Each structure stands twice: as C-alpha cells, then as structure tokens.
Amino acid sequence: MLFIEGHRQGVPLHTDAGRGGSVARFARLDGAFLLQTVVPLLLIFLGAAGLAADRESGRLKLLLVQGGNARAILGGHFLILWTLALVLLLVVVTTSLLTSAVMGGGEPPPFGRLGMLLLTHALFFAVVAAASVAATVWFDSARGALLALLAGWVVATVLLPRATAGVAGTLYPLPSQDVFQAEMQAARQAGPDGHNPEDAELERLQAALLAEHGVETVEELPMNFDGIAMQVDEEFGNQVWDEHYGRLRDQLRRQGTVGSAMAILNPFQAVDHISMALAGTDLAHDLAFQAQAEGFRRTLVEALNREHAYGGSKTGDWSWEAPPEFFAALPAYEHASPALATALRPRVPDLTGLVLWLAGLLIAMRTGASRLERGQLMC
Amino acid sequence: MLAFLAVGALAIVLGERFVAQLEGAHAAAEQAQEASVREARDYLARGEPGPPDRAWVDLGYPLWQDWYAGTRVARDPGPLAGIAAGAVDQAPAVFRVSRLADPMAAGGYRIENPELAAGAVDLVFVLGLLLPLLIGVLGLHIGSRERETRLDLLIMVQAGSDRAWLIARTLAVGAIAGGAATGLCVAAGLVSGASWSKIGGLVLLTLAYAGLWSGLLLAVNARATTVRGAAFLYGGVWTLLCVLVPTLSAELALGRVQVDYALAETLDARGLRYDAYEQGIEAVLPELYARYPRLETMPAAAADPLDPLIARHAYDGILVAALAERHRVRLAEEQSARQVANWGSWFSPAIALSLTLERFAGVGPDAAAAYRGHLVTLIEARVRWVLETAWQDQPLDAEDFDALVSAAPSSYRPRPSGLQLPLLAMIVWTFAGWTYGLRRLGHSGRQALDRTGRLAERTA
Numbered sequence: 001m002l003f004i005e006g007h008r009q010g011v012p013l014h015t016d017a018g019r020g021g022s023v024a025r026f027a028r029l030d031g032a033f034l035l036q037t038v039v040p041l042l043l044i045f046l047g048a049a050g051l052a053a054d055r056e057s058g059r060l061k062l063l064l065v066q067g068g069n070a071r072a073i074l075g076g077h078f079l080i081l082w083t084l085a086l087v088l089l090l091v092v093v094t095t096s097l098l099t100s101a102v103m104g105g106g107e108p109p110p111f112g113r114l115g116m117l118l119l120t121h122a123l124f125f126a127v128v129a130a131a132s133v134a135a136t137v138w139f140d141s142a143r144g145a146l147l148a149l150l151a152g153w154v155v156a157t158v159l160l161p162r163a164t165a166g167v168a169g170t171l172y173p174l175p176s177q178d179v180f181q182a183e184m185q186a187a188r189q190a191g192p193d194g195h196n197p198e199d200a201e202l203e204r205l206q207a208a209l210l211a212e213h214g215v216e217t218v219e220e221l222p223m224n225f226d227g228i229a230m231q232v233d234e235e236f237g238n239q240v241w242d243e244h245y246g247r248l249r250d251q252l253r254r255q256g257t258v259g260s261a262m263a264i265l266n267p268f269q270a271v272d273h274i275s276m277a278l279a280g281t282d283l284a285h286d287l288a289f290q291a292q293a294e295g296f297r298r299t300l301v302e303a304l305n306r307e308h309a310y311g312g313s314k315t316g317d318w319s320w321e322a323p324p325e326f327f328a329a330l331p332a333y334e335h336a337s338p339a340l341a342t343a344l345r346p347r348v349p350d351l352t353g354l355v356l357w358l359a360g361l362l363i364a365m366r367t368g369a370s371r372l373e374r375g376q377l378m379c
Numbered sequence: 380m381l382a383f384l385a386v387g388a389l390a391i392v393l394g395e396r397f398v399a400q401l402e403g404a405h406a407a408a409e410q411a412q413e414a415s416v417r418e419a420r421d422y423l424a425r426g427e428p429g430p431p432d433r434a435w436v437d438l439g440y441p442l443w444q445d446w447y448a449g450t451r452v453a454r455d456p457g458p459l460a461g462i463a464a465g466a467v468d469q470a471p472a473v474f475r476v477s478r479l480a481d482p483m484a485a486g487g488y489r490i491e492n493p494e495l496a497a498g499a500v501d502l503v504f505v506l507g508l509l510l511p512l513l514i515g516v517l518g519l520h521i522g523s524r525e526r527e528t529r530l531d532l533l534i535m536v537q538a539g540s541d542r543a544w545l546i547a548r549t550l551a552v553g554a555i556a557g558g559a560a561t562g563l564c565v566a567a568g569l570v571s572g573a574s575w576s577k578i579g580g581l582v583l584l585t586l587a588y589a590g591l592w593s594g595l596l597l598a599v600n601a602r603a604t605t606v607r608g609a610a611f612l613y614g615g616v617w618t619l620l621c622v623l624v625p626t627l628s629a630e631l632a633l634g635r636v637q638v639d640y641a642l643a644e645t646l647d648a649r650g651l652r653y654d655a656y657e658q659g660i661e662a663v664l665p666e667l668y669a670r671y672p673r674l675e676t677m678p679a680a681a682a683d684p685l686d687p688l689i690a691r692h693a694y695d696g697i698l699v700a701a702l703a704e705r706h707r708v709r710l711a712e713e714q715s716a717r718q719v720a721n722w723g724s725w726f727s728p729a730i731a732l733s734l735t736l737e738r739f740a741g742v743g744p745d746a747a748a749a750y751r752g753h754l755v756t757l758i759e760a761r762v763r764w765v766l767e768t769a770w771q772d773q774p775l776d777a778e779d780f781d782a783l784v785s786a787a788p789s790s791y792r793p794r795p796s797g798l799q800l801p802l803l804a805m806i807v808w809t810f811a812g813w814t815y816g817l818r819r820l821g822h823s824g825r826q827a828l829d830r831t832g833r834l835a836e837r838t839a
Contacts, residue, residue, distance in 0.1 A: 283492060
C-alpha cells in the first residue's frame with residue numbers, strides 16, 4: 001500500500017504483524033507454510049517408515065530374491081509419496097482458491113501463474129519424495145535415515161532461510177528507516193522550496209520569466225507562477241527520491257542475489273522464491289509496484305501543477321478552482337503486474353537448483369537400487 | 380554441538396549489528412536535534428525571529444519554538460536488545476515529538492527485503508528452537524537404546540533399577556546443552572556490555588528452558604521402546620511445540636487485530652484531521668475549554684474574536700485528544716492479541732520463552748506498544764505547553780526556548796513487564812515433563828522387572 005501525494009514519494013505500508021504480539025515472529029499458517037513446511041515433513045515421516053518397514057520385515061529381501069527389480073520397488077515408493085503430495089497440493093490450492101472466491105478475494109490468479117505454481121510444487125515434492133526414498137536406501141537403518149532427513153528438514157526450513165537473511169543483511173546492509181528518511185529530508189532541504197517565495201532559485205526563475213514576458217510583477221504574468229514553483233520543487237524532490245531509493249533498490253537486489261545463490265543449495269528456499277514470484281509477493285513485484293505507483297504520482301502531480309500554472313489563474317489568486325472536468329479527466333491508477341516470463345527470469349537459478357536436486361536424487365536412488373540388487377547395500 | 384555454537388555465535392554477531400543500527404539512528408537524530416537547537420539559539424541571540432528567507436517564521440511564538448526544539452525521543456535498546464534482534468517491532472528507533480506528531484503513523488525502524496523475510500537468527504531463535512533440537516540429538520538414545528539391546532534387563536539384574544541411571548544421563552544431557560547455551564548467553568551479555576544481574580537472569584531463563592526440554596526428553600525416552608520411536612516422538616513433539624502451535628497462535632493473534640496495511644488507521648487519522656479543520660473556531664473553543672479549563676482563565680481567552688495566530692492552536696487540542704483516543708482503541712485491540720500470545724505459552728514452551736526473552740530484552744511488539752504509549756503522553760504534554768504558552772499571549776524569548784529544550788526527555792527504555800505468565804507456563808511445562816517422565820520410568824521399570832523375572836524363571 002502506498003499513499004500518493006505531492007512533495008514526497010510514499011513509503012510502502014506493510015502489514016503491521018507486530019500488532020499480533022510476540023508470536024508474530026513465528027511463521028504464519030498460510031498455504032505456502034503448509035505446502036513448503038508441513039507436507040515435506042509428512043513425506044519424510046512416511047518415506048522413512050515405508051521402505052524401512054519392507055526392509056525390517058524382510059519383505060524387501062524376499063522380493064529381491066524372487067527376482068524383483070529394486071529400481072521398480074524404489075520407483076513405486078517414490079511414486080506413492082509423490083502422488084500423495086500432489087493430492088495434498090491440489091487440496092491446498094483448491095481450498096485456497098475456493099476460500100478466496102467465497103471471501104471476495106478478487107480475481108482468480110492467471111492460468112499461467114497457477115499452472116507454474118502447481119508445476120513448481122510438483123517438482124519440489126518430487127525432490128522431497130526422492131530424498132526420502134534415497135535416504136532410506138543409503139542408510140542402514142530407518143533410524144539413521146529419519147534422523148538425517150529430519151536434520152535436513154530443520155536446516156532447510158528453519159536455519160538456512162534465517163541464516164541467508166542474516167548473511168545478506170551483513171554483506172549488503174540496509175539503512176534503518178529513520179536514517180534513510182533523515183538523509184532524504186536533508187538532501188531535499190538543500191534544493192528549491194516551492195512554498196517559499198523568497199527561495200533564491202525560484203527568484204532567479206521568476207526574474208527570467210518576468211524578462212521573457214516583459215512584465216514587472218508576477219501578477220502580470222499570463223500564468224500562475226506558484227504552479228511553476230511547485231513543479232520545480234517537485235522535480236528536485238524527484239531527483240532526490242531517485243537517488244536515494246535507487247541506492248536502496250540496488251542494495252535490495254544485491255541481497256536478492258545472496259538469496260538466489262543459497263536457493264541453489266536449498267530446494268526449500270528455491271520453491272519459496274519461485275512461489276513468491278508467481279504469487280506476486282517477491283522483491284521484483286514489490287519494486288515494480290513502487291515504480292509504477294511513483295510514475296503515476298509524478299504524472300498526477302505534474303498535471304495538477306500544470307493546471308495550477310496554466311489553467312487560467314494568476315499568481316497569488318488562491319481562490320481559483322480547477323473545473324470539475326479537469327479532475328474527472330485525471331486517469332485512475334491501474335496496476336500492471338509483470339508478465340510471467342519477466343517474473344520468472346530472476347528465478348532461473350532457483351528453478352535450476354530444483355532440477356539439479358531432483359536429478360541428483362534420482363541418480364542416488366538409481367545407484368542405490370543397483371547396489372541393493374548387487375547386495376552392496378543392506379536389504 | 381559445534382553447529383549449535385556456530386549458529387549461536389552468528390546470532391550474537393547479528394544481534395550486535397542490530398544494536399549498532401539502532402545506535403546509528405540515535406546518533407543521526409541527536410545531530411539533527413543539536414543542529415536545530417543551535418540554529419534557533421543563533422536567531423534568538425541575534426534578536427532575529429527566524430531565518431531571513433522565511434518571513435513567516437517567528438521564534439516568539441510557541442509554534443516555532445516547538446518546531447525548533449525538535450525533541451527527539453530515542454528508544455534506548457537496552458543492553459540485551461541484541462538477543463531479540465529478530466523480533467517483529469513496528470515502532471521507530473527515534474521519534475520527533477511535536478504538537479502535530481502522530482506516533483501511530485510512524486512505521487518501524489527496519490527496511491526489510493520481502494524476499495528474505497523468513498525470520499532472523501537471533502538468540503531467542505537459537506535458544507527457543509535449536510536448543511531443544513540439541514537436547515534431542517544428544518539424548519534421544521537414552522533408555523530406548525538400552526531397551527533395543529536388552530541392556531535394561533542386565534542393569535535391572537545388576538542394580539535392581541535403571542531409573543537413576545536414565546535420570547542421571549538425561550540430566551547430563553540437559554547440563555551439556557544448558558552449558559553450551561549458557562556460554563552463548565554469557566558471550567552475548569559480555570559483548571553487549573550487560574550487567575551481571577542481566578546476564579544472570581538470561582542464564583537462569585536458559586537453564587530453566589534446558590531443564591524443561593530435558594524433562595520432555597525424559598518423558599519421550601520413558602515412553603519410546605526404540606530409538607526410532609523416540610526420534611519420531613521427540614521430532615513430533617518439537618514440530619508441534621516449536622513450529623505448529625506457534626504458527627497457529629500467530630494466526631489467531633493476528634486475527635484479533637487489523638492488519639490492513641494501516642489503511643483504516645491512516646484514513647481515520649486523516650479524516651479526523653480534516654473534520655477538525657472544517658469546524659469553525661466557535662465550535663472548537665467550547666470543546667477545547669472543556670478539555671483544558673485553565674485556558675479559559677488566561678489572558679488570550681478574553682479577546683473576542685480570538686487572535687487567529689492563537690486560535691489555530693485550538694485545533695491542536697482537539698487533534699491530540701483524537702490521537703489519544705485512537706491510541707486507546709489500538710491498545711485495547713493489541714491487548715486482545717497479546718492475550719492470545721500469552722495463552723499460547725500454555726500450549727508451547729517455545730512461545731513462553733520467546734515472550735519472556737523479548738520482554739526481558741525490551742524489544743518486540745510489547746516494547747513497541749509501550750514506546751508508542753510513552754510518545755502519546757509526551758505529545759499530549761507538548762500540546763498542553765503550546766496551548767498554555769499561546770494563551771498567555773506573550774512573546775516567547777531565549778529563556779523559554781532553553782526551558783523547553785532542557786525539559787525534553789532524552790530517551791526511553793521500556794521496563795520488562797508481563798514476565799509472570801510465560802514464566803509460570805515454563806515452570807508448569809518443566810514440572811509436567813519431569814513428572815510424566817519419572818512416572819513413566821517407574822512404569823517401564825516395573826515392566827522390565829516383570830520381564831527379568833520371567834526370564835529368570837525360564838532360565839531356572
């Protein structure tokens with residue numbers, strides 16, 4: 001949310017989660033939490049128990065002795081886990097869409113984004129299912145596999161995302177809001193002040209206009225100098241905002257590169273980043289919204305100042321009012337979300353990471369199956 | 380253990396960075412404040428009303444003395460603020476108190492990257508979530524390994540009971556994990572320059588939490604018959620108490636408050652302001668005098684009509700009353716959410732510890748709310764000063780300005796409060812865990828004795 005007004009670029013207003021008390025530091029129970037934290041945990045527990053039960057009951061050995069194909073057995077376990085996850089994915093997404101429709105949550109998401117969201121999560125669940133099966137094959141005991149998988153889950157869902165934020169913040173620190181606003185204010189005060197008729201820069205501009213029109217006083221000018229002064233003030237402010245917000249955005253993008261690099265190592269962060277991009281809640285969408293809103297603000301304020309200057313009033317005439325048609329003709333803000341390809345372009349490392357993880361784990365499963373058949377792994 | 384200590388060290392470093400950022404904001408605000416006061420004193424010393432290119436500025440009026448006094452009230456982070464650096468805290472680090480200031484419109488001091496908003500590694504996280512995991516990793520095999528390998532029967536035959544042996548091992552695990560956590564707490568305290576009493580308090584809380592999870596570990600190990608079963612059970616308990624219940628509590632608490640991007644609040648504030656200014660002074664004055672009866676007896680009140688330069692401050696009185704009312708409503712709403720958080724302590728020791736540590740460190744939503752309340756009180760006092768000075772109808776001078784500057788509060792440090800309930804919850808959790816574990820150990824001991832007896836009969 002941004003408030004659009006003259007003289008300043010709006011500071012984005014975010015949901016004040018702090019109003020919920022100290023528990024706000026914990027994750028929220030949303031669809032992403034269920035799909036990216038709870039469902040993988042379920043797959044880990046089921047995966048570690050499934051093949052281990054076959055192994056501990058001797059069923060696995062019996063199947064292999066009878067000529068069963070280890071690759072097919074492992075593939076079957078993988079497919080069961082993956083199918084279960086896909087069913088849960090459909091349940092969560094359908095419930096979320098229905099809830100949103102019933103609660104009047106706006107237009108349904110574009111088909112392309114929804115499809116990519118399902119595909120990405122399907123890929124992610126394949127990674128988790130493959131990891132669960134591969135761990136139970138490679139570890140001698142179900143206990144070892146479960147402990148390794150649980151440790152991986154804790155590191156991937158709890159530790160690494162937080163550590164990434166910490167490292168990114170240390171490498172590319174952001175200023176505090178207080179310091180950022182104070183610096184902008186100080187820079188802004190160094191320029192012309194449209195509200196001050198004695199401002200030196202405005203006096204120079206005024207003298208030039210008087211000479212150009214061959215008149216003695218601003219009241220004799222064919223336009224309203226106050227509107228021109230306000231636009232000069234606005235344009236200087238825009239330069240200041242561009243400089244400061246530009247630096248801030250660069251720093252935010254640099255932090256994002258740390259997150260993307262870490263996502264190659266951690267499929268949980270990769271799927272989180274991609275789903276944020278698809279849902280329109282990532283940094284790229286945030287910055288795109290701010291840029292569009294600021295562009296709209298500048299156009300709007302310029303139109304207002306131009307009307308003030310050239311709409312028919314004279315300098316010092318504060319009783320003049322712009323006609324209703326002028327206000328009616330002002331365009332309303334319409335947000336255009338970035339195209340799907342644009343939204344996904346920064347997420348290529350995350351997608352690559354997911355694919356690499358799946359390929360690696362499938363190879364691990366395949367190798368494990370071969371070793372099982374050759375008796376090199378315990379069955 | 381090494382991983383735990385490494386993450387803990389990272390948490391301490393990040394906590395110090397957080398405190399340094401707050402102190403940076405304070406230093407910048409102090410400089411701005413000094414510059415503003417110096418500028419005003421220069422004008423007053425030269426007998427000038429204000430800057431030469433701003434003819435409307437006149438330091439003889441309370442409006443401009445209030446502006447140039449530029450009272451910045453900093454939030455003193457306190458010595459242990461770094462331990463809760465990851466707290467959600469939506470109040471500024473420094474606030475400029477003036478007659479028109481609105482602390483509820485001010486956002487937090489952080490600029491956050493939405494892509495990295497996955498929480499932070501702070502000591503609250505390390506102790507609350509990772510310490511139980513460390514205890515689990517160190518102690519999950521206690522009891523169940525003996526049962527798996529039938530070593531428990533041997534101990535029974537030789538010693539009569541394995542109870543003391545299992546309790547001693549659980550206590551040892553708790554002591555090792557608690558020792559590591561204590562090391563981190565002491566390091567965090569020393570790095571931040573906290574007093575030994577503060578460090579002692581932090582260490583006691585940490586040891587109590589380690590004791591609590593040792594009790595839960597004992598309960599799990601007493602129940603599980605295999606290491607795998609213990610891992611399942613402990614993992615389930617940890618996931619439930621440290622992830623699912625806190626998540627559910629957060630959702631319930633947020634359901635009690637408005638989280639609409641501050642839209643309603645901003646519109647309310649602006650609407651009240653416009654409503655006030657649309658009223659004529661004749662409608663505002665009776666309300667003002669009802670709130671500030673002393674004004675009616677002061678020199679300016681005798682003039683009819685009231686001097687416009689004085690009358691404009693009548694709106695300040697109305698607006699500050701509206702501000703106090705908005706703050707009261709918000710506080711009541713947040714109080715309801717805070718109760719959910721407090722109740723969450725009874726369902727999750729991780730919530731109990733987070734609440735206790737954030738309140739102990741003076742960071743987080745509760746500290747932010749207390750700071751906002753303090754600011755509203757200061758703004759009310761400032762508006763009262765502006766009104767009473769304006770109604771004196773006398774030009775102000777350098778002495779008045781100096782008195783205003785010297786009367787300004789320097790910084791605000793929230794006092795730890797609301798610690799009793801989460802602490803009580805932690806005590807109950809510890810008691811319940813240990814009681815259940817000990818009872819369960821007695822039960823499984825009798826079962827083992829029965830098995831031993833049967834085994835002896837068969838052998839005979």
